[in-house]
């Protein structure tokens with residue numbers, strides 16, 4: 480019995496680190512914000528995409544819609560605020576096992592922002608996001 484407990488504890492340590500929650504997506508608001516079927520809004524952590532009317536707005540929105548239209552998985556990293564100033568959930572978003580925000584940065588459709596270098600919470604993937612942004616050519 481004791482051995483079983485220890486085994487479960489060890490196994491748990493490998494299973495727990497990145498809990499991703501599957502959610503239904505109602506629609507994509509823009510390149511960095513989605514609305515869930517639950518009615519909640521999600522702001523992707525650590526990225527920024529163009530606002531309505533700005534160059535790249537449609538391209539970023541269309542790509543995000545292509546990737547997470549219908550459903551996505553949310554990751555809630557420790558050390559980052561649960562919600563932003565607009566009451567939107569702050570989450571990493573994954574599509575098909577991929578980090579959607581990072582993929583947008585790599586395509587030059589998003590910039591790495593709203594992180595520890597901008598006066599916000601430092602997030603666990605900040606260094607990877609910033610490095611990818613430096614390497615990617617922005618579409619605008």
Ligand SMILES: [Ca+2]
Nearest residue numbers: 612615616617
């Ligand atoms: Ca870039």
